[in-house]
Amino acid sequence: GQQVMQIPQYQHVQEGEDFTTYCNSSTTLSNIQWYKQRPGGHPVFLIQLVKSGEVKKQKRLTFQFGEAKKNSSLHITATQTTDVGTYFCAGHTGGFKTIFGAGTRLFVKA
Amino acid sequence: NAGVTQTPKFQVLKTGQSMTLQCAQDMNHNSMYWYRQDPGMGLRLIYYSASEGTTDKGEVPNGYNVSRLNKREFSLRLESAAPSQTSVYFCASSGRDQGTEAFFGQGTRLTVV
Numbered sequence: 001g002q003q004v005m006q007i008p009q010y011q012h013v014q015e016g017e018d019f020t021t022y023c024n025s026s027t028t029l030s031n032i033q034w035y036k037q038r039p040g041g042h043p044v045f046l047i048q049l050v051k052s053g054e055v056k057k058q059k060r061l062t063f064q065f066g067e068a069k070k071n072s073s074l075h076i077t078a079t080q081t082t083d084v085g086t087y088f089c090a091g092h093t094g095g096f097k098t099i100f101g102a103g104t105r106l107f108v109k110a
Numbered sequence: 111n112a113g114v115t116q117t118p119k120f121q122v123l124k125t126g127q128s129m130t131l132q133c134a135q136d137m138n139h140n141s142m143y144w145y146r147q148d149p150g151m152g153l154r155l156i157y158y159s160a161s162e163g164t165t166d167k168g169e170v171p172n173g174y175n176v177s178r179l180n181k182r183e184f185s186l187r188l189e190s191a192a193p194s195q196t197s198v199y200f201c202a203s204s205g206r207d208q209g210t211e212a213f214f215g216q217g218t219r220l221t222v223v
């Protein structure tokens with residue numbers, strides 16, 4: 001069945017360093033979403049990408065959708081302690097099912 | 111607006127006991143979902159409901175049943191709890207079929223002993 005692989009599983013960074021998490025789908029996606037979950041919290045929507053090759057920015061966060069619409073990445077520039085949490089990608093191929101990646105847990109050391 | 115409300119927040123069950131997790135949303139969303147979250151496994155879809163009156167299996171439906179009571183409410187039932195069902199359960203809702211923002215409840219931390 002459809003799978004969305006996300007790497008790395010964990011990332012430890014020093015505050016101020018950059019961070020990137022990657023998602024790869026076994027099938028072409030109609031769109032992909034990114035969510036952030038703070039420790040002990042629930043996932044919160046960050047952004048959605050729809051177009052092939054799309055790039056969107058939110059302050060220090062840059063989201064990309066691959067040309068083949070099978071992969072995506074989230075890059076955080078100059079991490080801060082407030083960036084701590086788990087970042088999930090979620091892929092849609094149509095219909096009502098959302099397939100989440102396993103998430104990348106980000107640790108930021110001050 | 112409360113968004114998505116789940117009850118209870120915490121629950122401990124003995125093996126073989128049954129319970130129902132409740133979920134309600136006040137955003138007039140058509141689609142509702144139940145996920146479970148286990149360490150290193152991300153969010154796995156248990157069941158979903160595309161609209162009132164319909165439910166469908168997700169990735170891991172075994173051991174669970176659901177009811178879409180009305181447009182607002184979507185409950186998840188464990189008929190005979192097993193230790194493998196120890197997890198954090200999230201209910202979510204979204205406005206249309208695919209590709210719209212999902213809103214999550216606060217989660218239910220369930221332990222089966």
